[in-house]
Amino acid sequence: PLFRSAKRVADIMMRLRKDLPKDVETVAPEFDSVVLLDRNVDLLSPLLTQLTYEGLLDELFGVENGRCKFSADKFSGQSEGGGGRVPQQQPENPTKTIMLNSSDDLYAEIRDLNFYAVGPLLNAKAKRIREAFEERHGAKTVGQIKQFVSKLSHIQGIRISLSTYTTVTALLKEKIENSEFIDRVSMEQDVFRAVDVDRIHPFVEQLMCMRAPLANVLRLICAQCTASNGFKQKVYDFYRKEIIQTYGYEHLRTLERLEEAGLYRLQGPKVYNTIRKTMRLTVEDVNEQNPNDLSYVHSGYAPLTARLVQCLTKPEKWRGLEELFKYIPGPTVDRLQELHPSIQKRRGLVPQSGTYENPRLILVVFLGGCTFAEISALRFLAQQEEGQTDFIVATTKLLNGNTFLETLIEPPPLCPM
Amino acid sequence: VEDVFAIGSEHPGAVLFDAYKEFERKSAKADEYIRIIRDGKKLGEAVDQCIAAAGAELEPSYQRLLLRASSFGKCFLDDFDSRHFVDMCHTLRALNAIRDYRIAIPLTMVQFEKMTLATLVDRLILRRHYALAMRICKYMGLSEMEGESRVLAHWACYKVEQRGIDDHDLARQISSKLSDARGISYTDIAEKATECGRRSLAIELLNYEPKAEKQVPILMKMNELSHALQKAIESGDTELVYAVVLRMNESMARRDFLMAMQQSDIAFDLYLQMCRAKDREQLKNLYEMADKKVKKASVCVELSLRSPKVEDKLEELDQARDLYSIAKRSFEAKMTEDEIKLLDHQKMLETKLGVKYVGLSLYETLHRLLIRGSPFAEKLKSQFKVADKRYWWLRIRALTAAKKYNELMVLAKSKKSPIGCEPFFQVVYDNGEGDVHEAKHFVGLLP
Numbered sequence: 001p002l003f004r005s006a007k008r009v010a011d012i013m014m015r016l017r018k019d020l021p022k023d024v025e026t027v028a029p030e031f032d033s034v035v036l037l038d039r040n041v042d043l044l045s046p047l048l049t050q051l052t053y054e055g056l057l058d059e060l061f062g063v064e065n066g067r068c069k070f071s072a073d074k075f076s077g078q079s080e081g082g083g084g085r086v087p088q089q090q091p092e093n094p095t096k097t098i099m100l101n102s103s104d105d106l107y108a109e110i111r112d113l114n115f116y117a118v119g120p121l122l123n124a125k126a127k128r129i130r131e132a133f134e135e136r137h138g139a140k141t142v143g144q145i146k147q148f149v150s151k152l153s154h155i156q157g158i159r160i161s162l163s164t165y166t167t168v169t170a171l172l173k174e175k176i177e178n179s180e181f182i183d184r185v186s187m188e189q190d191v192f193r194a195v196d197v198d199r200i201h202p203f204v205e206q207l208m209c210m211r212a213p214l215a216n217v218l219r220l221i222c223a224q225c226t227a228s229n230g231f232k233q234k235v236y237d238f239y240r241k242e243i244i245q246t247y248g249y250e251h252l253r254t255l256e257r258l259e260e261a262g263l264y265r266l267q268g269p270k271v272y273n274t275i276r277k278t279m280r281l282t283v284e285d286v287n288e289q290n291p292n293d294l295s296y297v298h299s300g301y302a303p304l305t306a307r308l309v310q311c312l313t314k315p316e317k318w319r320g321l322e323e324l325f326k327y328i329p330g331p332t333v334d335r336l337q338e339l340h341p342s343i344q345k346r347r348g349l350v351p352q353s354g355t356y357e358n359p360r361l362i363l364v365v366f367l368g369g370c371t372f373a374e375i376s377a378l379r380f381l382a383q384q385e386e387g388q389t390d391f392i393v394a395t396t397k398l399l400n401g402n403t404f405l406e407t408l409i410e411p412p413p414l415c416p417m
Numbered sequence: 418v419e420d421v422f423a424i425g426s427e428h429p430g431a432v433l434f435d436a437y438k439e440f441e442r443k444s445a446k447a448d449e450y451i452r453i454i455r456d457g458k459k460l461g462e463a464v465d466q467c468i469a470a471a472g473a474e475l476e477p478s479y480q481r482l483l484l485r486a487s488s489f490g491k492c493f494l495d496d497f498d499s500r501h502f503v504d505m506c507h508t509l510r511a512l513n514a515i516r517d518y519r520i521a522i523p524l525t526m527v528q529f530e531k532m533t534l535a536t537l538v539d540r541l542i543l544r545r546h547y548a549l550a551m552r553i554c555k556y557m558g559l560s561e562m563e564g565e566s567r568v569l570a571h572w573a574c575y576k577v578e579q580r581g582i583d584d585h586d587l588a589r590q591i592s593s594k595l596s597d598a599r600g601i602s603y604t605d606i607a608e609k610a611t612e613c614g615r616r617s618l619a620i621e622l623l624n625y626e627p628k629a630e631k632q633v634p635i636l637m638k639m640n641e642l643s644h645a646l647q648k649a650i651e652s653g654d655t656e657l658v659y660a661v662v663l664r665m666n667e668s669m670a671r672r673d674f675l676m677a678m679q680q681s682d683i684a685f686d687l688y689l690q691m692c693r694a695k696d697r698e699q700l701k702n703l704y705e706m707a708d709k710k711v712k713k714a715s716v717c718v719e720l721s722l723r724s725p726k727v728e729d730k731l732e733e734l735d736q737a738r739d740l741y742s743i744a745k746r747s748f749e750a751k752m753t754e755d756e757i758k759l760l761d762h763q764k765m766l767e768t769k770l771g772v773k774y775v776g777l778s779l780y781e782t783l784h785r786l787l788i789r790g791s792p793f794a795e796k797l798k799s800q801f802k803v804a805d806k807r808y809w810w811l812r813i814r815a816l817t818a819a820k821k822y823n824e825l826m827v828l829a830k831s832k833k834s835p836i837g838c839e840p841f842f843q844v845v846y847d848n849g850e851g852d853v854h855e856a857k858h859f860v861g862l863l864p
Binding site: 249410416 | 721722
């Protein structure tokens with residue numbers, strides 16, 4: 001029953017549709033296609049550290065309902081309005097909440113970028129703003145002054161945004177410019193490239209000796225497990241004993257759940273490399289500043305879910321991949337909803353440019369949660385399609401590696417006292 | 418009609434009609450007549466009048482004449498809205514059909530308009546002229562919901578009351594007729610069937626009902642609980658399944674109920690969840706019955722974690738360990754056994770030292786003992802056969818936490834460390850800002 005959500009949803013959808021009255025049937029559908037993805041199809045992506053701006057924000061600070069909290073003292077000297085929409089600061093309230101959505105132009109620009117590209121971008125913007133501001137010295141005539149003043153509020157707005165996000169970026173940098181983070185990301189690279197996966201073993205062991213948070217440790221272990229197609233008995237036993245002895249007996253149940261979810265198991269069929277190569281999950285030479293491929297979201301790893309959706313944008317769709325689908329857990333289902341003849345539209349070709357008249361809209365539904373990085377990857381895809389395809393993403397939950405595993409981790413036992 | 422046919426009538430309609438008659442006779446007078454009307458700008462009116470007259474006529478041949486006349490007139494009009502004309506044709510067709518002696522509803526146009534199409538259809542249904550009703554609905558463009566589907570539904574109900582046909586055949590007949598139509602509530606038909614006492618027919622009909630939320634309550638009312646369960650499961654609606662399971666729990670005998678639960682994984686799982694929320698003991702029984710020892714053991718583990726009292730914990734853990742052993746899960750059995758021993762120690766330590774120990778992991782327990790410098794740590798180490806490497810890590814961390822840097826340095830310099838000197842540095846360095854300068858002392862030890 002675990003891996004069948006997408007199929008069940010598809011079945012229910014088709015069944016409900018059969019019963020629609022005829023007048024509803026002639027309403028033209030909004031979406032050209034709907035892609036239902038079960039989380040089980042790709043368990044590795046959420047385990048990896050997200051390297052997009054928004055993804056990192058979520059991992060390190062937690063983005064809840066499009067909002068993020070920081071300690072207010074870092075943001076001192078900010079006036080109201082612009083990027084940080086915050087009510088009057090109470091002296092006792094030490095946190096600052098920032099709304100994170102694309103209504104702020106600057107955030108819309110940076111949220112999907114790889115983190116390492118954001119710093120330079122903010123710097124360049126700051127420079128431009130400074131220059132624009134300096135223009136006031138050059139404005140001599142009334143007309144020029146008037147022009148400048150009209151730009152002023154716009155410039156002010158950007159300045160405030162810029163200041164907010166520069167501070168946020170600095171806070172993020174603080175958290176990631178340490179060997180812990182760097183080593184971890186480097187280990188993850190080894191894992192998803194399936195190059196010398198066992199090298200991660202002593203690293204994880206040491207993490208446990210240092211009593212790192214369990215979610216961090218489990219992420220790496222489960223990632224290693226997926227990339228190795230399951231553990232050999234020795235490793236399997238070693239890890240579970242260490243986990244219980246370090247973190248507590250209650251994790252006997254955590255391990256049970258991980259096993260059921262397919263995240264922690266013994267060796268099974270060797271599918272990872274096949275999928276990795278066929279779907280081009282790993283990519284060499286990633287350009288983080290100016291990416292040409294969606295694998296930049298993890299600096300060299302493309303989420304399988306994003307790649308599957310990417311197939312839809314190509315004319316051959318999923319042809320030729322049926323073999324591959326056998327390796328991906330869960331049934332694959334392809335359904336065509338018959339359209340009422342009156343609304344079957346032809347996608348007209350605009351003669352000169354060779355593009356389609358109306359962009360097609362694809363609804364991507366994640367059943368079981370998705371990460372910000374996956375969303376950024378899809379946005380990147382849409383961008384690359386140059387207005388021909390756009391995506392709308394629906395998900396049962398927004399998650400990151402930690403929140404994902406925390407749903408499986410057993411809470412500590414109740415004790416006397 | 419009078420206006421048109423009355424002798425010597427000067428109404429535009431009459432003139433048009435005459436014009437048409439002349440036209441048929443291929444006489445030039447037609448043109449004359451048309452001009453008369455045209456000049457008086459009454460052509461539109463004329464056409465309308467003819468149409469209305471056609472509506473009022475009861476005799477089809479006259480209707481046709483009048484309609485042709487109006488059609489003839491139409492040709493000379495530039496912008497005439499033909500809808501009126503078309504509607505009238507349709508309506509007349511329908512009315513003529515029902516005026517037919519076989520149906521014998523002599524309705525006049527006025528009566529019809531007052532009565533509305535929907536009512537007419539109802540009347541036809543009441544008289545059981547289903548086929549005609551269907552055709553009229555379709556022809557007159559009634560929406561499916563109001564028209565065809567309703568008729569079919571009534572027809573089906575009627576059929577149900579008929580005794581002649583066997584249940585199964587009837588179900589098939591009905592479903593084949595109804596399969597194309599949308600929006601039919603099979604549930605209503607099924608209810609009718611139940612009223613007539615034809616239970617098996619009702620059940621079969623319910624199979625065709627696409628909306629499970631409707632199917633299931635009826636099935637439950639009919640006390641067809643296993644069917645209801647099956648349908649609920651098919652629908653994928655957990656609320657429904659819960660509802661059925663609850664009902665079954667109430668109304669069925671214990672044993673029968675438990676057996677029914679075992680028939681379906683989904684029902685069983687949901688029932689398990691219900692028990693998990695309310696009745697853990699029952700949960701254990703269920704697993705026992707299903708011979709799922711490992712799962713039962715898991716419940717015992719859960720119960721031990723949730724019980725605050727140590728005695729209760731130990732009791733559940735004993736059960737768990739035995740179950741794991743029988744199920745040949747040696748790892749789980751060993752871990753559980755270890756936990757039992759550990760809890761014993763922890764209880765003793767709490768009593769002796771007055772500090773929390775129960776519920777901590779093995780290494781955490783050791784960590785805290787080492788911070789206090791308690792000799793019991795060594796005892797615990799040997800009993801649980803903790804590896805030397807691990808133990809050293811624990812010692813380093815504990816000493817750092819206790820800020821006993823001198824002892825730590827002594828340990829580091831002793832050169833007995835199975836893990837080298839790097840951990841010394843690393844642990845101190847990572848311990849926090851205040852200790853970074855202490856860490857410097859350990860740098861010198863690194864190779």
